[in-house]
Amino acid sequence: MTGRTPWLLLAPSTVLLALLFGWPLAQGVLAAFQDGSGFTLAHWQRLFTDPYFGQALRNTVLLIVIVVPIQLVLAVGMTLLIQAKPRFAGVHFYLWAIPLAISDLAAGLVWLTVFADRGYLNSLLITLGLSEHGIAWLSYDSPGTMLFAVVVAEVWRATSMVFVIVVAGVQMLPPDYDEAAQVFGATAWQRLWHVTLPLLRPSLQVALILRTILALQAFAVAQALTGRDFPLLVGETYQWHVTLQNPSVASAVALVVLALSLGTAVLYLRALRQPAGGGAR
Amino acid sequence: MTRPPVDLAPLRRRRQRRILVQLACIAVSTFLLLPIVLIGLSALSSRTALTEFPKPLLPSEFDTESVLGFIGGTGVVPAFGNSVLVGVYTVLLALLLGAPAGYALSRFDFRGRDAYQVLILLVRALPIVVLSVPLATMFLRVGVDDTVFAVTLVHTALALPTTILITASIFVGVPRDVEEAALVFGCTPLQAMRRVVLPMALPGLAASSVFTFVLSWNEVLGAAVLTLGHRTLPAQVLASLADSPNAYRFAGGFVLVLPALLFIFLMRRYLLNMWGTTLR
Numbered sequence: 001m002t003g004r005t006p007w008l009l010l011a012p013s014t015v016l017l018a019l020l021f022g023w024p025l026a027q028g029v030l031a032a033f034q035d036g037s038g039f040t041l042a043h044w045q046r047l048f049t050d051p052y053f054g055q056a057l058r059n060t061v062l063l064i065v066i067v068v069p070i071q072l073v074l075a076v077g078m079t080l081l082i083q084a085k086p087r088f089a090g091v092h093f094y095l096w097a098i099p100l101a102i103s104d105l106a107a108g109l110v111w112l113t114v115f116a117d118r119g120y121l122n123s124l125l126i127t128l129g130l131s132e133h134g135i136a137w138l139s140y141d142s143p144g145t146m147l148f149a150v151v152v153a154e155v156w157r158a159t160s161m162v163f164v165i166v167v168a169g170v171q172m173l174p175p176d177y178d179e180a181a182q183v184f185g186a187t188a189w190q191r192l193w194h195v196t197l198p199l200l201r202p203s204l205q206v207a208l209i210l211r212t213i214l215a216l217q218a219f220a221v222a223q224a225l226t227g228r229d230f231p232l233l234v235g236e237t238y239q240w241h242v243t244l245q246n247p248s249v250a251s252a253v254a255l256v257v258l259a260l261s262l263g264t265a266v267l268y269l270r271a272l273r274q275p276a277g278g279g280a281r
Numbered sequence: 282m283t284r285p286p287v288d289l290a291p292l293r294r295r296r297q298r299r300i301l302v303q304l305a306c307i308a309v310s311t312f313l314l315l316p317i318v319l320i321g322l323s324a325l326s327s328r329t330a331l332t333e334f335p336k337p338l339l340p341s342e343f344d345t346e347s348v349l350g351f352i353g354g355t356g357v358v359p360a361f362g363n364s365v366l367v368g369v370y371t372v373l374l375a376l377l378l379g380a381p382a383g384y385a386l387s388r389f390d391f392r393g394r395d396a397y398q399v400l401i402l403l404v405r406a407l408p409i410v411v412l413s414v415p416l417a418t419m420f421l422r423v424g425v426d427d428t429v430f431a432v433t434l435v436h437t438a439l440a441l442p443t444t445i446l447i448t449a450s451i452f453v454g455v456p457r458d459v460e461e462a463a464l465v466f467g468c469t470p471l472q473a474m475r476r477v478v479l480p481m482a483l484p485g486l487a488a489s490s491v492f493t494f495v496l497s498w499n500e501v502l503g504a505a506v507l508t509l510g511h512r513t514l515p516a517q518v519l520a521s522l523a524d525s526p527n528a529y530r531f532a533g534g535f536v537l538v539l540p541a542l543l544f545i546f547l548m549r550r551y552l553l554n555m556w557g558t559t560l561r
Binding site: 006009012013014016017020021023024027028031078082084086087091093094095096099100101102103104106108109113114119122123124126127156160164168171209217219223224227237238242250251253255257258261262265 | 299303305309310313316319332336338377384385388389391394401404406407414415419435437441442445500502506515519520530534537538540542546549552553
């Protein structure tokens with residue numbers, strides 16, 4: 001049964017992936033470096049002189065640096081809670097998984113009800129007497145609160161994914177190590193820090209890489225909450241392509257995203273590399 | 282006879298710990314559920330209740346006018362249809378192309394297997410923006426731009442790596458012995474596939490289809506870049522975001538969020554397999 005059969009089975013998917021990933025990738029690189037007459041850096045120049053680009057780059061990096069660690073800690077905490085077998089664990093698990101199926105556009109709109117000028121948060125603040133007229137969370141001249149709103153929405157939407165990866169990882173761990181540590185009198189904190197987390201490293205690595213790459217692609221959250229007032233890199237691609245009708249500069253932004261994605265993946269793999277590389281399962 | 286004193290402290294500590302765990306769980310659930318409730322309430326408020334400020338938690342007047350207004354908005358119903366179509370086609374195409382590959386990965390040990398898996402992982406790491414922009418140009422040249430087909434192709438490429446990994450893990454769960462028994466009793470490999478392996482893999486395949494559908498249903502950027510007249514629902518909402526009132530936005534967000542409750546309910550038993558182990 002071996003020989004050619006597996007490759008016959010793999011061929012259709014390989015062909016499609018090559019056509020829909022390899023070819024556009026090459027085209028994208030060409031588009032970013034070419035104009036009608038040949039090689040050019042004009043698109044990059046135009047991009048780098050665009051004030052939105054610097055902001056978008058800074059916002060995207062800030063978002064990742066803030067959101068991903070929060071999500072990791074939260075997800076590990078949620079996993080420990082579920083592992084403690086609370087009452088109604090099934091219901092809690094279901095609720096904690098729901099954001100997995102919510103898009104970043106929808107998440108942005110959901111949190112718009114909270115952060116809008118006449119939204120629930122300001123209503124709460126006024127009712128509690130903490131503020132007189134509420135705070136303009138999404139105003140273009142207060143990047144700090146805009147960042148806060150986007151961070152909250154991203155944490156809300158995408159922690160579930162880290163949570164599910166970590167839970168799956170914990171369930172695959174052999175219970176022996178934890179029991180042994182318990183027998184030898186380790187505290188819950190010591191067991192988490194010295195036993196569970198090190199064993200979880202492959203899962204955490206996957207979660208970190210996936211989350212960072214996906215967070216790089218977030219844009220509709222910010223779009224829904226703030227319009228273009230809080231630009232993110234992928235949102236800039238959308239702007240250049242759809243609104244400004246300039247596919248070349250759009251390709252250039254996309255390449256920046258690609259470079260950042262690959263860069264972070266390599267960085268994480270280096271930093272978290274294990275002696276016996278886990279690799280693809 | 283006097284009993285020795287019993288030290289109840291550990292028991293008490295244990296009970297306290299359980300209460301703390303319970304409270305923490307409720308806190309997390311509230312954080313995750315409350316915003317969905319809030320957008321539901323906003324979407325179902327009447328126009329006048331929506332402008333109230335400060336807002337009460339429960340709107341003073343419920344009304345379906347925002348939701349009906351959203352559904353009646355230009356292009357929303359066709360966009361909904363496009364979203365469903367793209368989702369269904371993507372599910373079918375991804376299964377058709379991905380399941381054989383998943384089967385091959387689960388059953389055969391062949392040279393190039395590692396290379397193929399690296400290819401899959403690489404594709405997963407590629408941001409969809411990188412493809413969407415050149416593909417939009419290419420589709421325009423071939424004449425399939427702004428069609429359900431174009432979006433389907435991109436979503437299929439996006440879903441394929443996961444589909445392959447998930448189906449591989451599903452086929453690993455179907456014992457080889459059963460398949461071999463079918464072969465021994467005179468089935469051809471194709472018959473063994475159709476009559477023995479597929480029925481056993483069916484629940485997993487169904488869950489994986491829901492996963493693919495969710496992926497396609499939620500994808501915004503590719504759909505927004507590739508379409509103009511034939512938008513999917515998220516692309517339609519994104520495009521009309523800038524010049525619509527909050528009532529429209531809340532209703533749109535609510536309509537986009539609702540299916541998530543159903544999707545996760547359908548997949549709940551397979552979630553760990555899907556987002557967890559197979560993503561390595």
